[in-house]
Amino acid sequence: MSARATITRRGLIGGLGLLALPRLARAQGFAGLSDSADGFAPVTPGKAFSFPSDHGPHDDFRIEWWYVTANLSDANLKDVNLSRANLVNAKLIGANLRNVVFTNATLLGAQLQGANVNGALWSNTMCPDGTNSNSNGGTCRGHLN
Numbered sequence: 001m002s003a004r005a006t007i008t009r010r011g012l013i014g015g016l017g018l019l020a021l022p023r024l025a026r027a028q029g030f031a032g033l034s035d036s037a038d039g040f041a042p043v044t045p046g047k048a049f050s051f052p053s054d055h056g057p058h059d060d061f062r063i064e065w066w067y068v069t070a071n072l073s074d075a076n077l078k079d080v081n082l083s084r085a086n087l088v089n090a091k092l093i094g095a096n097l098r099n100v101v102f103t104n105a106t107l108l109g110a111q112l113q114g115a116n117v118n119g120a121l122w123s124n125t126m127c128p129d130g131t132n133s134n135s136n137g138g139t140c141r142g143h144l145n
Helices: 009-027
Strands: none
């Protein structure tokens, strides 16, 4: 019995269409940023932020990315929401982190010696030692380096 491969016209056309996908994907650019920005607010230097109103999304802007570099040693961050914060290698030595929300935050390599983490909420948080709070009984205590 010999095996014989047959291909239909529909299969051939579909296969050729798949070959074009990488080229189409490249042409779109990153998140559509190669397209026109008409209809979006321009980004201008010197923007003053007003909290708490600026805590939410800013839909009039095309893309939103917050990046802050700060020394947080001895900082008073009591009751602050740091959900989804990237705190990789952060220096939080002696910081007051009482009742801080660390949901989905990354603290890999962060220094928290002497920090007050009483009442902190850890949910799917990457602890400083690389473990996940969900695997540590819902906490990073004991995994703070």
